[in-house]
Amino acid sequence: MATLVLAEHDNQTLRAATLNTVSAAARIGGDIHVLVAGSNAAAVAQAAARVAGVARVLVADAPHLDAQLAENVAALVKELAPNYSHVFAPATSAGKNVLPRVAALLDVAQISDIVAVDSADTFVRPIYAGNALATVKSVDPIKVVTVRTTAFEAAAAEGGSAAVEAVATGTDAGQSSLVGREITRSARPELGAAKIIVSGGRGLGSGENYRALLEPLADKLDAALGASRAAVDAGYVPNDYQVGQTGKIVAPQLYVAIGISGAIQHLAGMKDSRVIVAINKDPEAPIFQVADYGLVGDLFEVVPELAGALG
Known part of the structure; x- marks a missing residue:
């Protein structure tokens, strides 16, 4: 019995979500094979081969896999799947796009x-x-599974020595094409992998307030910035900041929720954080039910004081 894990990568770097997915696959027992589908992705394959617990790395390298379009990757996985009892992928936007098709x-x-x-x-x-x-x-004879990566510890990125082999790449399905890709670049940590997150909600009142209050605090903590859906819908920040059921699922060491009431959709995305700190003027806000530390107060006074106290 072997499990196939679909690697998440950008043709250059193996993304951390793959390591958590390997840990989940290890709970099944048996060999773990990692599929790297892409173009000029030799560096990714070598990184996957070094992951502890991986027995084999399968590389499908072809120009039509460069953008890792879901139709092409799903067709590739479908051809490989009969050799496996399980097919795993991270429950990220990429994994959620490919595995339902598989x-x-x-x-x-x-x-x-x-x-x-x-x-x-x-x-x-x-x-x-x-x-x-x-x-x-x-x-089902083949279990097709997406993994909430925050629920599993990452496998060690070093220590493995898996064999790397090429597999048939299939053909271009011709059903879709990549028109463009916009990448948000920031000096701050990436939201999904950050150890500390400072997150703001509708209580901040505007995008200007969000930036003026939260950015200095995040800089002091070397934290990523997040937001509730209400803040995103109000236009305070882009939607890639959104934490919650319809945004990113996170589990940092420290999550600071500022001006967030705590709707269940938001709690679903952050309640597994190691330590939760909530600042809200409403003592009845649901966020306090999951917070380890709660401060009832005016965020426009409290947050600058907190940032100042951090030096």
Whole structure:
């Protein structure tokens, strides 16, 4: 019994989400093979081969896989899948784009966003915006699974010595093409992988207030910036800042929620944080139910004082 893990990468760097997914796959037992589908991605394949616990790295390298379009990658995985009992991918935007197509091509049910592995055919996943956990047992011959990466420790990036081999790349499905890609660059840590996150909500009142209050604090803490959906919908920040059920799922060492009331959709995206600090003027705000430390006060006074106290 072997598990195929779909690597997430940019043709140059193996992304951290793959390491968490390898850890989840290790709970199944048996060999773990990692598929690197891309173009000129030799560096990614070598990085995958060094990951602890990986037995083999399969490389599909071709120009039509450069953009890793879901139709092309799904067709490739479908051809490889009969050799495996499980196909795993991170529950990121890329994984959520590819694996449902794989499941449809294989005529099996996908098991989404797992947070625990009970056995080779039984998994735990959140439902109702994370307010309940469902234990799901699958009888499908191939289990197609996306992994909530924050629920699993990352596998060691070094220590492995997996064999690397090329596999057939298939052909271009011709169903889609990449028109363009806009990449947001920041000196701050990336939101999904940050150890500290400072997040703001609608209570900040405007984008100007968001930047004026939260950026100095984030700079002092070397933190990533996040936001609630309400703040994103109000136009305070771009949607790649959004934390929550319809945004990014995060679990940093420290999550500072400022002016966020704590709707269940937002809590679903951050309640697994190691330490949660909430600042809100409403003592009844739901965010205080999950906070380790809560401060009831005017954020326009409290946040500058906090930033100042940090030196």
